Amino acid sequence: MSSSPQAPTHTVTADGADIRPSLTVLSGFWPAATFAAARALLAADTSLLLIRHDLAGIQDGVVRRVVRTGTGIVEDEQVVLRHGCISCTLREDVLPTLVRLTRTHPGRDLVLMLPEAVEPEAVAAATAHCLVNGAPITDLIRVDSYVTVLDAEHLLDGLASTDDLIALGIQAADDDDRALADVVVRQIEYADTLVLWGQSRDGEFDTGRMSVLLQRMAPWATHLRVDGDLVDAGMLTRQLRHTHRHRPETPGILARGLQGYTLGAHEPEPDCGVVSAVFRARRPFHPQRLHDVLEEVNAEVIRSRGHLWLASQADTVIAWEFAGGGLAMGSLGHWLVSLPEDRWDHVEDQRRLAAALDWDPYYGDRHQHLVFIGLDIDPVELHRTLAGCLLTDAELADGEDTWRTYPDPFAGCFPLSVEELADTDTDTDTEGARSA
Incomplete structure (x- = not known):
């Protein structure tokens, strides 16, 4: 229990409850499906409070907040923000509203339905780091689960889309350059529970394929399928509420592999055409050879992610993520082997443990770890292509001094500075290089 002066007097009973x-927290890019799930929860428990924010006016610094129960609307207000952005909305209204409702409606659980352009990880970060009245909201509220609802009719189109939010007119800020597919995959990958809602317009086989695809994209999540035409509200409530599935210590998707968490499942045999292939190697990539195959290796891929190292930039952990036809690469900080030992104390314990368990006498903790997920991709050819980008025996024998002189199309894309050393476990910038 928190020692904050603003914390409630009792959040744990004598028997430890x-x-x-x-x-x-409900997220999803298709509001009709997400709201349908929310309505089912309200129908099963009329005391439940549902909080929604309409961001249509966010560019003008205004959002609309609606709070409802299973019996009607409790609040419907326009909220003026100091700045029109998602982070301001979270800090200035979403979190304070949760705290206020907890105090004015004691004993009632809450469901927060996020707008389609909001990623659940942003909410989790705000919940963890932003204070309300000098205290974290977790003093008053237990974050139970992050649930993402996917519309089976539109999911594949969304994952394959090359549209960005600005083109669709639903950007969360003037400089919001995210792609639709980026938002969808991040909503999927952060969730601890995924709900595939409804049916594909192409029939049961295609719906099953969407289910397999979600399993491959987020093997760590609990997966549910719901027929949107016939919903058992009681059953759905038991599946989604009071599950205790949220684990705040779990790192974001780009740091999962570095900290020893599952990054993806190696399922090279197609299931409904879906293939998930994991590529791991110790040797570094030759920068030019890797650059030459970027388009080829992602040609049939829906999602790829992970981290790698280049021979020419041997100190840097490089993030890799592909969705919606665009590949983003950027710096994740230093490999531990390149850090002085007195800097290791600044690195996450879980990362140090994962590195120690997989330490190599020559390479240290440096390695390649990439996951590719798609329909009808050839995992053997994919592995052959990537393996061909690794240094040969003769190149390895030349040593690191020679590697750093290789022609490098990525030169200058992933800078590291002395000041970054202390923050190497948390820095994530995947805007270093992007290829459409």
């Missing part, structure tokens, strides 16, 4: 109200 946590009596804080539960918060379920």
Whole structure:
């Protein structure tokens, strides 16, 4: 229990039970499906409070907040923000509203339904780091689960889309350059629970294929399928609420592999055409050879992600993520082998442990770890292509001094500075290089 002066007097009973109200966070790019799931939860428990924010006016610094129960609307207000952006909305209204409702409606659980352009990880970060009245909201509220609802009719189109939010007119800020597919995959990958809602317009086989695809994209999540035409609200409530599935210590997707968490499942045999292939290697990539195959290796891929190292930039952990036809690469900080030992104390314990378990006498913790997920991709050819980009025996024998002189199309894309050393476990910038 928190020692904050703003914390409630009792959040744990004498027998150790946590009596804080539960918060379920619902996200999803298709609001009709997400709201349908929310309505089912409200139907099963009329005391439940549902909070929604309409961001249509966010560019003008205004959002609309609606709070409802299963019996009607409790609040419907326009909120003026100091700055029109998602982070301001979270800090200035979303978190304070959760705290206020907990105090004015004690004992009632909450569901926060996110706008389609909001990624759940941003909410989790705000919940963890932003204070309300000098205290974290987790003093009052137990974050139970992050649930993402996917519309089976539109999911594949969304994952394959090359549109960006600005073109669709739903950007969260003037400089919001995210792609639709980027938002969808991040909503999928952060969730601890995924709900595939409804049916594909192409029939049961295609719906099953979407289910397999989600399993491959997020093997760590709990997966549910719901027929949108016939919903058992009681069953859905038991599946989505009071599950205790949220694990705040789990790192973001780009740091998962570095910290020893599952990054993806190696399932090279097609299931409904879906293939998930994991590529791992110790040797570094030759920068030019890797650059030459970037388009080829992602040609049939829906999602790829992970981290790698280049012979020419041997100190740098390089992030890799592909969605919606665009590949983003950027710096994740230093490999531990390149850090002085007195800097290791600044690195996450989990990362140090994962590195120690897989340490190589020559390469240290440096390695390649990439996951490719798609329909009808050839995992053997993919592995052959990537393996051909690794240094040969003769190139390895030349040593690091020679590697750093290789012609490098990525030169200057992933800079590291002395000042970054202390933050190497948390820095993530995947805008270093982007290829359409």
